[in-house]
Amino acid sequence: DQQVKQNSPSLSVQEGRISILNCDYTNSMFDYFLWYKKYPAEGPTFLISISSIKDKNEDGRFTVFLNKSAKHLSLHIVPSQPGDSAVYFCAATYNQGGKLIFGQGTELSVKP
Amino acid sequence: EAQVTQNPRYLITVTGKKLTVTCSQNMNHEYMSWYRQDPGLGLRQIYYSMNVEVTDKGDVPEGYKVSRKEKRNFPLILESPSPNQTSLYFCASSLKGRGLVHGYTFGSGTRLTVV
Numbered sequence: 001d002q003q004v005k006q007n008s009p010s011l012s013v014q015e016g017r018i019s020i021l022n023c024d025y026t027n028s029m030f031d032y033f034l035w036y037k038k039y040p041a042e043g044p045t046f047l048i049s050i051s052s053i054k055d056k057n058e059d060g061r062f063t064v065f066l067n068k069s070a071k072h073l074s075l076h077i078v079p080s081q082p083g084d085s086a087v088y089f090c091a092a093t094y095n096q097g098g099k100l101i102f103g104q105g106t107e108l109s110v111k112p
Numbered sequence: 113e114a115q116v117t118q119n120p121r122y123l124i125t126v127t128g129k130k131l132t133v134t135c136s137q138n139m140n141h142e143y144m145s146w147y148r149q150d151p152g153l154g155l156r157q158i159y160y161s162m163n164v165e166v167t168d169k170g171d172v173p174e175g176y177k178v179s180r181k182e183k184r185n186f187p188l189i190l191e192s193p194s195p196n197q198t199s200l201y202f203c204a205s206s207l208k209g210r211g212l213v214h215g216y217t218f219g220s221g222t223r224l225t226v227v
Contacts, residue, residue, distance in 0.1 A: 006154070034215055043116075043202050044155070046215020089154060096209060098143060098162045099170065100216070104154035 003027045004092050006103035013110050019077040021106050023090035026071065030092040030101075035064060035075050038087045038105070047088075048075070080110045114139045118203050118219035125193055125226055133188045133222050135203030142208040144186035145170070145216065146178065148199040155202065161186055162208070193226040200224075 005024045013019045023033075031052045036044035050057040050064045050073070057064050063076045077084055091102045116137045125131055137144065145160040147170075157170030161180040175197055177189040186205075190197060200223050204216035 009152075036215065041221075043204070043218030043220050045218070049213055049215065091155075096162075098145075098160050098168065100145065100157060100160075101171065102147070102155040102157075104152060 116219035137205040141205035143206040
């Protein structure tokens with residue numbers, strides 16, 4: 001039972017354009033959502049998070065949008081850069097951050 | 113340097129031979145957690161700990177044990193490894209509550225192969 005789903009295994013975008021990565025969830029008890037970025041041979045690194053009481057959070061080129069009624073969140077990267085090429089994971093939690101549930105990941109490729 | 117250190121980075125072992133993967137953090141974090149990463153399945157939580165002597169099962173705890181006797185260490189124990197435990201393992205830690213806003217800090221991973 002996959003509570004957090006990333007249905008697109010891969011995404012290819014031109015440098016300078018917008019990258020939109022999507023994530024769906026099923027558990028309405030989730031109260032915090034996070035995005036992580038992962039390069040090969042490294043551990044995931046935290047990008048940005050959003051509380052369930054908000055619908056948008058921005059940090060530089062990264063913006064996360066949350067649509068609670070649709071149980072859907074998305075990560076926007078504008079403008080996309082070749083260094084953004086990595087696997088992106090969304091994650092959700094409802095236990096003060098103890099239990100963290102990840103999606104399957106989306107591999108983003110930003111082409112020069 | 114603030115970090116999460118896992119050892120070993122790579123391990124090949126045989127079925128049934130007990131092994132321990134160590135995890136240590138130097139940031140005085142309350143929360144620690146173990147994940148495994150498999151193709152098409154993303155990261156799945158094995159066990160987590162919200163403080164010393166407090167551990168809870170994640171989504172895939174079968175075949176694994178953990179202990180949290182001191183704050184900095186959270187070893188992952190495979191009492192009788194099987195080939196389906198071949199995976200990439202990550203340890204992570206966070207300050208209580210801050211993991212929600214600032215995320216967990218992950219180690220570099222342990223690539224385990226069970227033959």
